Amino acid sequence: xxxxxSAPSPPGTPGADVTMVGIGWRQAHYAELMERQVAIDFLEVxxxxxxxxxxxxxxxxxxxxxxxxxxxxxxxxxxxxxTGLDPWHLERLAQLVGRIEPTWVSDxxxxxxxxxxxxxxxxxxxxxxxxxxxxxxxxCANVQRVQDxxxxxLLVENATAYLRWRSDPEHPAMAEPAFLTELARRSGCGLxxxxxxxxxxxxxxxxxxxxxxxxxxxxxxxxxxxxDVVEEIHLAGHARVSDIxxxxxxxxxxxxxxxxxxxxxxxxxxxxxxxxxxxxxDTRIPALDVLLQEAAQARSQCQALAPSPS
Amino acid sequence: MSSLAAQQQALLRALFDWPAESAAHxxxxxxxxxxxxxxxxxxxxxxxxAQRALAAxxxxxxxxxxxxxxxxxxxxxxxxxxxxxxxxxxxxxxxxQFVRDDEQLADEHYLPDVAxxxxxxxxxxxxxxxxxxxxSFALLTTADPxxxxxxxxxxxxALRSPWPVVSIVCAHRDGTPSLDQAGQRLRAGVAxxxxxxxxxxxxxxxxxxxxxxxxxxxxxDGGSLAAALEAAPTLDFGAWxxxxxxxGLVLGARPMAPTS
Numbered sequence: 001x002x003x004x005x006s007a008p009s010p011p012g013t014p015g016a017d018v019t020m021v022g023i024g025w026r027q028a029h030y031a032e033l034m035e036r037q038v039a040i041d042f043l044e045v046x047x048x049x050x051x052x053x054x055x056x057x058x059x060x061x062x063x064x065x066x067x068x069x070x071x072x073x074x075x076x077x078x079x080x081x082x083t084g085l086d087p088w089h090l091e092r093l094a095q096l097v098g099r100i101e102p103t104w105v106s107d108x109x110x111x112x113x114x115x116x117x118x119x120x121x122x123x124x125x126x127x128x129x130x131x132x133x134x135x136x137x138x139x140c141a142n143v144q145r146v147q148d149x150x151x152x153x154l155l156v157e158n159a160t161a162y163l164r165w166r167s168d169p170e171h172p173a174m175a176e177p178a179f180l181t182e183l184a185r186r187s188g189c190g191l192x193x194x195x196x197x198x199x200x201x202x203x204x205x206x207x208x209x210x211x212x213x214x215x216x217x218x219x220x221x222x223x224x225x226x227x228d229v230v231e232e233i234h235l236a237g238h239a240r241v242s243d244i245x246x247x248x249x250x251x252x253x254x255x256x257x258x259x260x261x262x263x264x265x266x267x268x269x270x271x272x273x274x275x276x277x278x279x280x281x282d283t284r285i286p287a288l289d290v291l292l293q294e295a296a297q298a299r300s301q302c303q304a305l306a307p308s309p310s
Numbered sequence: 311m312s313s314l315a316a317q318q319q320a321l322l323r324a325l326f327d328w329p330a331e332s333a334a335h336x337x338x339x340x341x342x343x344x345x346x347x348x349x350x351x352x353x354x355x356x357x358x359x360a361q362r363a364l365a366a367x368x369x370x371x372x373x374x375x376x377x378x379x380x381x382x383x384x385x386x387x388x389x390x391x392x393x394x395x396x397x398x399x400x401x402x403x404x405x406x407q408f409v410r411d412d413e414q415l416a417d418e419h420y421l422p423d424v425a426x427x428x429x430x431x432x433x434x435x436x437x438x439x440x441x442x443x444x445x446s447f448a449l450l451t452t453a454d455p456x457x458x459x460x461x462x463x464x465x466x467x468a469l470r471s472p473w474p475v476v477s478i479v480c481a482h483r484d485g486t487p488s489l490d491q492a493g494q495r496l497r498a499g500v501a502x503x504x505x506x507x508x509x510x511x512x513x514x515x516x517x518x519x520x521x522x523x524x525x526x527x528x529x530x531d532g533g534s535l536a537a538a539l540e541a542a543p544t545l546d547f548g549a550w551x552x553x554x555x556x557x558g559l560v561l562g563a564r565p566m567a568p569t570s
Contacts, residue, residue, distance in 0.1 A: 048397040052436030054464070056511035059439075076396020082315045089396050112396060114318045116326050121392040123325055124359050124401075125352055127318070134314045163321075163341050163348030171313050208343060246347045 020276035021299045022071065023291045024253075030060050032288050037067070040295060042103060044071040044278050050100075051092040058099075065100050071232075071278065072096065074107035076122065079142045079156065080129040081113040083120060094149050104232060104276075106155035106192045107146075109139060109180060128161035131179035132171040136186075143187040155231055156183060157192040160200050160251040164208070177224035190231035193272070195264045196251060196280075198222070200238050203249040218264050222271055230272040235265060235298060236280040254283035257294055262301065269305045277302060316340065324349050325356055328389040357381075360388035363398040367432040368405065370482040371425055374418075383409070399436065403429055420473035420496060427475045430467040430506040431513040437465025443562035447555070450563050455536035460529055461562045467506040468518060468526035474500040476517045483515075509558040521545030534566050 022042035025033060033043075043064060050058050050072075064070065076089060097105060110126040129135045139156075146154050158180060167173055174182070184191050198221050202214035210217070237255030241248050257265075257279070269275070279294040311319070320337045327333040330353065338344045361384040365372050372380040387408050393401040406425035409415055440463065449458055469475070474495035481492035495502075503518040505526065518526075525542035529535075539547060554560040 048399075051397045051399070054439035055436045055508070059511070074396075078396060082312065082318055086395060092397070111318055114315075114322045116319070116322045116392060119392075119394070121322060121326065121394060122396050123322055123352075123356070124393050124396070124398055125325075125355055127321055127352065130314060130317060132314065134312060138314065161348075162351040163345040164343075165317055166340055166342050168313055204348075207347075241351075245350050248347050248351055250351060 019274050019299055019302045021295045021302065022276065022278045023295050024278065024280045024282065025064070026282065026285055028285045029288045029291075034064065034067070036288075038288070038292065040068065040292070042069040042071055042276070042278075044073050044280070047072040047074040047093055047096060047105075048076045050096055061100060069103040070100050071104040071106065072100065072102040074105070075126065076112065076124070077107040077142075077146065078111050078113035078122065079107055079146070080109060080111035080135060080139045081142065082111070082138050083114045085142050085145060086113060086122070090146060090149055093146075097150050097152070104155055105150060105152065106157055106232065108157045108159045109183070110159040126159045128159065128163060128165070130165040130171070131174045131176055132168070134171055136174075136179060136182060139183055140187045143183065143189050147188065153188065153190055155190045155192040156180070157194050157234065158197050160197045162204065162248060175224060177221055181226040181229060184226070184229035191225070191229045192232040192234060193222070193225065193230050193268060194234040194236070195268055196234065196236040196238055196257070196261050199261050199264060200249045200251045207247050215260055215264065219267050222264065222268050227272045230275055233265065233268060233272070233275050233277045234280050235261060235277060235294070252283050253280045256290070257297075262297070265298070266301055266305050269302055274302055321352075325352055326389055326392045356388060357385050359398060360384040364402050364405065366399070367402045368425060368428045370428055370479050371405075371421065373482050374421065374424065383412070402432075405429070420475065420478065423469075423471040423473050423475045424478055427469055427471070427479055427504050427506070427515065430469060430504075431479075431515060434465035434467070434506055434508040434513040437463075437508055440464050440561055442555070442558070444555075446562035446564060449565070450535070453565065455539065456534050457566050458535045458563055459533070459566050460535060460538075460560050461564060462526065462529055463507050463558055463561055465506075465508050465513075466526070466530070466559060468523045468530070469504045469506070470523055471503065472499075472501045474502045476502045476504045476515055479515060505559070507557075507559045514557070519545065519550060522550065535563075
């Protein structure tokens with residue numbers, strides 16, 4: 001079990017009188033951000049990009065941690081895999097956590113690892129989970145294993161899903177917010193709410209015939225989540241793709257946060273309070289100043305709308 | 311098999327089978343609707359990731375093949391040798407053998423060795439950091455060579471090839487030699503052995519000196535200085551050592567661990 005309280009609460013967690021807004025720090029901005037000594041509350045990096053035993057990237061991150069709080073955001077733990085975690089991956093993450101001493105460590109409620117053609121493979125994607133009790137048990141066990149190894153709380157992010165699992169009367173599915181809330185209750189993890197992911201899923205559900213206003217569905221989603229387990233918010237852009245196979249919205253992190261997601265962010269702030277917020281941008285990476293403008297907008301909304309901490 | 315395991319296995323099969331028609335059909339038994347549009351999104355992302363990951367590790371191979379052929383190679387490799395780990399920088403180490411077995415590339419005999427060399431460079435970039443210990447070289451003046459070994463920089467590799475792989479890679483990396491000169495060496499059937507190491511943050515490659523390949527391979531296998539010298543009688547050790555230390559290939563000397 002997680003040794004609750006083993007990791008100090010960072011400034012900016014609910015209850016702290018600080019608004020923390022960070023940006024995803026990608027290679028294109030390594031040098032510029034450090035040279036300009038940009039005023040930003042924290043940097044988020046993808047954990048797997050620093051699994052090397054040495055070399056330039058790790059050295060850059062070690063320098064950055066002296067100036068900025070670091071959030072290690074993983075994309076490859078495969079927390080929902082029925083095959084279990086990769087011990088190699090967990091050890092590399094543990095080494096990195098020990099080296100960087102990040103403010104947060106997070107990954108996704110998804111799977112990627114499994115058996116294919118007699119071998120354990122990794123799909124290198126955030127593949128969707130069915131929100132069943134069976135999946136919840138697997139996810140809880142894997143999250144607890146990570147927390148036990150790291151001796152700290154993990155944040156788990158809601159993922160996009162480009163296909164939806166068929167309901168099975170023998171394994172009825174829960175609603176995603178109830179599933180995630182139960183995950184947090186049982187495992188002691190925190191939740192990282194990606195508002196864009198909720199919106200992307202709602203848009204894709206509309207393509208699949210779900211009626212109603214996607215924003216309304218997203219507000220329902222946010223309202224159904226227990227507010228006390230939310231410890232971080234992600235904001236990002238998405239892309240609408242239309243081709244002969246039909247329409248789909250892809251969570252590509254390649255554009256500005258859209259107006260609808262900003263509105264949903266305000267709704268989330270009203271419900272969750274001043275939660276540390278990250279601007280993610282992973283493809284078609286723009287000038288650093290564009291990210292900083294998005295971060296400034298998030299800070300402005302957070303300060304204007306979030307209730308004062310008690 | 312549990313319901314969850316069946317779902318996960320069906321989706322992974324639909325991602326990695328190619329063509330995926332049969333697997334996509336099997337997946338549709340688990341999804342709302344036929345799941346085809348969503349599956350296509352995951353497949354497309356997988357192919358893009360494969361190309362990006364291999365392009366990072368094999369930039370010269372990418373230039374030699376051209377973007378279209380390299381993308382096709384990356385896609386084929388993705389399906390034949392799916393990633394085993396959640397860190398794509400670890401994926402691609404068997405591409406040399408995959409290229410060797412590719413009938414369409416059978417006439418380009420040198421390509422597998424170019425891939426082997428590029429993978430060694432890729433590995434060197436992520437090798438552990440280790441500082442040089444200049445004072446330790448004093449041991450070489452006092453100790454029996456049979457009881458001393460040299461510390462090579464982590465990530466160091468020595469490769470033998472019947473092709474001018476060093477010239478080919480260097481021509482594409484920094485223009486020295488020129489592409490024309492590398493092509494001439496290729497047509498002349500010049501064999502080159504490569505030494506790969508990391509100096510600072512940069513992965514370096516150069517042609518091995520006479521005897522250097524055998525010397526480095528003996529050291530890498532845990533041999534003493536005496537054993538390495540015996541394996542490489544043609545190496546001019548007195549000239550080689552200062553160069554190897556200065557370039558960061560050798561970091562220090564230390565007593566051999568006692569054998570039980």
